[in-house]
Amino acid sequence: MYKFDDIASMNMEELTELVTSRGLPKFRAKQLFSWIHKELSDSYDEMTNLPKKMREDLAAEFPLRTLKRVDSRKSSDGSTEKFVFELSDGHVIESVLMKYHHGNSVCVSSQVGCRMGCRFCASTLTGLARNLLPSEILSQVYHIQKASGERVSNVVIMGTGEPLDNFDGLVRFVELLTDENGLNISERNITMSTCGLVPEIRKLADLKPQFTLAISLHAPDDEARKRIMPIANKYTISEVIGAADYYFEKTGRRVSYEYSLIAGENDTREQALKLVNLLKGKNCHVNLIPVNPIKERNYSHTGAEGVAAFKNILEKNGITATVRREMGADINAACGQLRKDYMDRKEEERERLFSQS
Ligand code: SAH
Numbered sequence: 001m002y003k004f005d006d007i008a009s010m011n012m013e014e015l016t017e018l019v020t021s022r023g024l025p026k027f028r029a030k031q032l033f034s035w036i037h038k039e040l041s042d043s044y045d046e047m048t049n050l051p052k053k054m055r056e057d058l059a060a061e062f063p064l065r066t067l068k069r070v071d072s073r074k075s076s077d078g079s080t081e082k083f084v085f086e087l088s089d090g091h092v093i094e095s096v097l098m099k100y101h102h103g104n105s106v107c108v109s110s111q112v113g114c115r116m117g118c119r120f121c122a123s124t125l126t127g128l129a130r131n132l133l134p135s136e137i138l139s140q141v142y143h144i145q146k147a148s149g150e151r152v153s154n155v156v157i158m159g160t161g162e163p164l165d166n167f168d169g170l171v172r173f174v175e176l177l178t179d180e181n182g183l184n185i186s187e188r189n190i191t192m193s194t195c196g197l198v199p200e201i202r203k204l205a206d207l208k209p210q211f212t213l214a215i216s217l218h219a220p221d222d223e224a225r226k227r228i229m230p231i232a233n234k235y236t237i238s239e240v241i242g243a244a245d246y247y248f249e250k251t252g253r254r255v256s257y258e259y260s261l262i263a264g265e266n267d268t269r270e271q272a273l274k275l276v277n278l279l280k281g282k283n284c285h286v287n288l289i290p291v292n293p294i295k296e297r298n299y300s301h302t303g304a305e306g307v308a309a310f311k312n313i314l315e316k317n318g319i320t321a322t323v324r325r326e327m328g329a330d331i332n333a334a335c336g337q338l339r340k341d342y343m344d345r346k347e348e349e350r351e352r353l354f355s356q357s
Contacts (some may be wrong), residue, residue, distance in 0.1 A: 008138070011179070260290075
């Protein structure tokens with residue numbers, strides 16, 4: 001009946017169906033939606049304009065899941081804060097708040113872990129536990145907005161997880177985040193990053209979303225890409241770019257390509273020129289990211305000079321490129337590393353307790 005039987009993941013239509021099926025008037029759905037998605041309430045007790053009986057019944061049947069902050073770290077310049085949250089079932093996820101001149105941006109996780117296996121990424125080291133519910137992706141934004149006391153204006157779906165591996169969850173998340181009765185964040189202020197699941201990119205394009213699609217390319221030829229991204233064994237670069245072109249065709253939104261520069265893997269002059277060949281003439285943007293080394297792997301990032309040279313080759317050939325600004329460098333642990341560290345610490349604690357008993 002409902003796409004998600006979790007109440008905070010339901011859209012207005014499903015909520016309306018839910019309340020009317022219980023003999024309650026329609027407007028109760030709107031009130032409920034507003035409590036959850038505008039007032040960012042995570043307890044029925046706060047929903048004082050709803051009848052007590054209704055609240056009690058809902059609490060029994062549809063408990064509201066809450067995020068518990070178990071760790072956070074703020075950069076010394078205050079621009080970046082990383083959060084580790086515990087979900088109702090004990091899993092942990094990571095989110096990041098970034099403060100820019102143009103507003104506050106939150107980077108959310110879409111899954112608990114990830115099964116894509118990119119070699120340089122910390123989020124995939126322990127594999128995939130499960131998809132996040134739309135409400136669990138939303139709660140990261142809600143919690144951070146409440147904690148900071150400032151409006152969140154931009155959302156990037158670039159935390160742990162492959163969003164297109166949680167397709168329905170992603171689509172519902174965006175629907176609720178942009179709902180005018182909720183936080184009403186403009187779809188144009190949302191960016192979703194994918195390692196390049198070709199059929200899902202095409203399926204998404206058919207829905208004609210207005211958010212920015214970012215493709216994690218990271219290499220200009222299939223051989224080099226296969227060395228760092230297992231997904232490259234499934235889809236070729238030309239299929240991935242074909243799907244990105246289709247997204248542009250359907251949505252009119254300029255696609256971003258992410259390219260994490262790894263010393264000796266994908267950062268040579270020849271590789272920059274190959275990238276030019278792939279993207280020349282396209283309405284796109286390249287985001288260069290000096291790879292953030294993780295302790296579990298032996299990668300190092302391209303130095304500042306190498307990054308500038310790579311960027312220069314792209315720009316000389318008419319491809320716009322930026323180098324991702326380093327924010328809060330002192331806490332700039334690689335994506336998913338804070339979550340991983342937290343999980344390792346917990347594991348050590350458990351082992352200690354176990355050996356004592
Ligand atoms: N699964 C999605 C989104 C998550 S990661 C995807 O693959 O796009 C967001 C971006 O950070 C991706 O481009 C990813 O490849 C990149 N990334 C992950 N770990 C990194 C690291 N250690 N250094 C640099 N970039 C990294």
